[in-house]
Amino acid sequence: MALKTEHLKTAKAALKSMSTRREKTLTRADFITGLIKDIHAKMTAGFSLEEICAELNKTLPEDEQLNMNTFKTYVRRARTQAGIAPTRAWTPRTGPTEPKIQTTPNRGRTKGQKEDPASDFRDQGGDL
Incomplete structure (x- = not known):
């Protein structure tokens, strides 16, 4: 069964009507992406992200x-x-x-022993 040119015309008309019927919904990420240049301009003007977010939330449901x-x-x-x-x-x-590791003199250590274990811990800023 061969299709006629009439079918092509009606199919094009149907596709055109589909695009006008359905409204594209924006995600929140798309919403911010669309406004990023304006948001950046407000940030460089001295506004904080908290202030910008509060202002945008006034416009949203x-x-x-x-x-x-x-x-x-x-x-x-x-x-x-x-x-x-x-x-x-x-x-x-x-x-x-630079790391501040304090080593103690060789106090009877053998070749395989580690340095003083106190040098493995960083100073926590308090007395023990």
Whole structure:
């Protein structure tokens, strides 16, 4: 059975009507991804993520509001995808520290024994 050109026309019309009937729903991650440039601009202007999240939650329905930790995760992912650098470093960048291992003189140790066990533990900042 061969198809006619009429079928092609009706199939195209059916596909066109499908796209207008169904509205695409955004996930929360897609929502943040769409706003990441505006969020980044507010962050560089001095607003905190908490303030931005609270402002966005005012625009969302009660059951769709963002948790702060989830919001931070979505912002981090969206920023990475968009190639936007963070506004500040999360950890201070310092050079590597030299280990402070204290050794005791050779107090009768044989060749296979370890050093003084007290040197294996870091100073915890208190008296024992």
